[in-house]
Amino acid sequence: MTRRAVFEFRRVSVRYGAHVAVDDVSFSIGAGEAVAFVGPSGAGKTSVLRLCNRTVRPTSGEVLASGEDLGRMSAAKLREFRSRTGFMPQDLGLVPNLRVSQNVFAGRLGRRGLLASLRPLFFARRAELERVLVILDRLGIGDKLFQRVDALSGGERQRVALARALYQEAQALLADEPLSALDPARSRETIAMLVEVASEHGWTLVLSMHDIELAKQFVPRLIGLRAGRVLFDRATKDVSDEELRDLYELEGLEHGA
Numbered sequence: 203m204t205r206r207a208v209f210e211f212r213r214v215s216v217r218y219g220a221h222v223a224v225d226d227v228s229f230s231i232g233a234g235e236a237v238a239f240v241g242p243s244g245a246g247k248t249s250v251l252r253l254c255n256r257t258v259r260p261t262s263g264e265v266l267a268s269g270e271d272l273g274r275m276s277a278a279k280l281r282e283f284r285s286r287t288g289f290m291p292q293d294l295g296l297v298p299n300l301r302v303s304q305n306v307f308a309g310r311l312g313r314r315g316l317l318a319s320l321r322p323l324f325f326a327r328r329a330e331l332e333r334v335l336v337i338l339d340r341l342g343i344g345d346k347l348f349q350r351v352d353a354l355s356g357g358e359r360q361r362v363a364l365a366r367a368l369y370q371e372a373q374a375l376l377a378d379e380p381l382s383a384l385d386p387a388r389s390r391e392t393i394a395m396l397v398e399v400a401s402e403h404g405w406t407l408v409l410s411m412h413d414i415e416l417a418k419q420f421v422p423r424l425i426g427l428r429a430g431r432v433l434f435d436r437a438t439k440d441v442s443d444e445e446l447r448d449l450y451e452l453e454g455l456e457h458g459a
Contacts (some may be wrong), residue, residue: 205232214263225430238421247410248431288367290377298352309370372407
C-alpha cells in the first residue's frame with residue numbers, strides 16, 4: 203500500500219550566493235516513515251531538514267507538506283503546520299536557564315493564542331504537570347521535572363528535546379544530527395529511542411546523521427547526499443558498501459567521522 207507523502211521535494215535547489223547547498227533534489231517521504239539523510243559535512247543535510255519546515259526557502263523548485271506547497275501557505279496555515287512538526291536542531295533549541303517542565307511546555311507555543319501558550323511556562327496546572335511527568339518518566343528523566351536544563355547532561359538534554367516533541371503531539375519529527383554531542387553508548391540508546399517512539403506514535407521521522415553504522419542499524423531508509431545532490435535513495439538493506447565509499451569519496455574513510 204502506497205503511503206501518503208508527508209514531504210515531497212520537486213527539483214529543489216538552495217543557493218547562498220555562489221554556494222549551492224541543495225542541487226536539484228527530488229524525493230518523497232511517506233507518513234510514518236523513518237528516513238536518515240547521510241553524508242559528509244557540507245553535504246546539504248541541514249538545509250534539507252530546514253526546507254521541510256520552511257525555515258529555509260528553496261531558490262528553485264517546490265517543497266510540499268501533505269500535498270500543499272509550503273511556499274504558498276498563509277502565515278496562519280504555516281504556523282499550524284509547524285505546531286504539528288517537531289524540530290530538534292543540533293543545539294536542541296532548549297532554554298538553558300528554564301526548568302525542564304518549562305522547556306517541554308514550550309512545545310505548544312503558537313498552537314493557541316500568545317497568552318494561552320505562555321501561561322503553562324509560569325503558571326502550570328497540576329494536570330499539565332502530570333502529563334509532562336508521564337512523558338519524562340517514559341524517557342527515564344521524570345526526576346528532572348523541575349531541574350534547570352543547564353544542570354543536565356547531554357543525554358538528558360536530548361530527552362528533554364524529545365519530550366517537548368511528544369508533548370507537542372507532533373505528526374512529524376525532524377532531528378538534525380541528534381547524536382552529535384553524545385558518546386557511542388548514549389548515541390546508540392538515543393537513536394533506538396527516537397525510532398521506537400516515532401514508531402509507537404506513528405510519526406514521520408526525518409534525521410540527518412553522520413554515523414553511518416548507527417543509521418544502517420536503526421533506520422530503514424537512507425538518502426545519501428554529497429555536495430547537495432542525492433547519490434542514492436533506497437532501503438537501508440539495499441545500500442552497498444561501494445555506494446557508501448562513493449558517498450564519502452575516500453575508500454576506507456571512517457564512516458562515523
